Amino acid sequence: MKVVLITGGSRGIGAATAKKLAQQGYAVAINFKSNHHAAHQVQKDIIEAGGKAQCFQADISEEVQVVELFQAVQTHFGPVTHLVNNAGALTKQMRVEEMTAERINWMLMQNVTPYFICAREAIKQMRQSNLVKQCAIVNVSSAASYLGGANEYVDYAASKGAIDSFTKGLSLELAAEGIRVNGVRPGCIYTDIHADGGEPNRVDRVAELLPLKRGGTSEEVANAIVWLLSSEASYATGTFIDLAGGK
Secondary structure, eight states: OOEEEETTTTSHHHHHHHHHHHHTTOEEEEEESSOHHHHHHHHHHHHHTTOEEEEEEOOTTSHHHHHHHHHHHHHHHSSOOEEEEOOOOOOOOBOGGGOOHHHHHHHHHHHTHHHHHHHHHHHHHHTTSTTGGGOEEEEEOOTHHHHOOTTTBHHHHHHHHHHHHHHHHHHHHHGGGTOEEEEEEEOSBOSTHHHHTTOTTHHHHHGGGSTTSSOBOHHHHHHHHHHHHSGGGTTOOSOEEEESTTO
């Protein structure tokens, strides 16, 4: 059985991806940190549509909780065969000259370290699966990794640049085993994360600056993630799909 763990699966891109993967026959493990209601609504929607899903609460910035999360998923569904490293954090818009070490370190602890630790635990379980040659990881990065996030989120952009390097390096480490690792880089997508940065309507503000003249949707990003996890992308590893409206 294909078992996918989606971190940050209660909202936005994670929730949309969970629903689409359930439609493709995956058993979906929905990780969430605190939004119990939203996570269980995603689970309810999947089950009502005939899919398999279960919620698992864990703060993935805590290594012990990540280990416990993967153990719980394996107990419930069996070994994880696919991972979507999606959970991420944003904080108040700020120029670099105003940033403290505390803020920068917090950003890296939220957006970089969990991807490494989740991948580490996923790889252990993938090697136990009889589907190892079909296993795959997708890391959700950001167009900010190459655009820079100037005047707003340079620390967030740098954290996503680290994820790009991580994606490439891990893909090379695992290629000989047939485990594929790819990334998606969303741009201005309509999700709740912009409110975390203090500007919930940010996508509307910048939409006209994009070549496509509009923001993207979580479903559009989810489509790319689903494809990269699938056997249709069997010769793609260490690569990225940019979903940034032409930026």
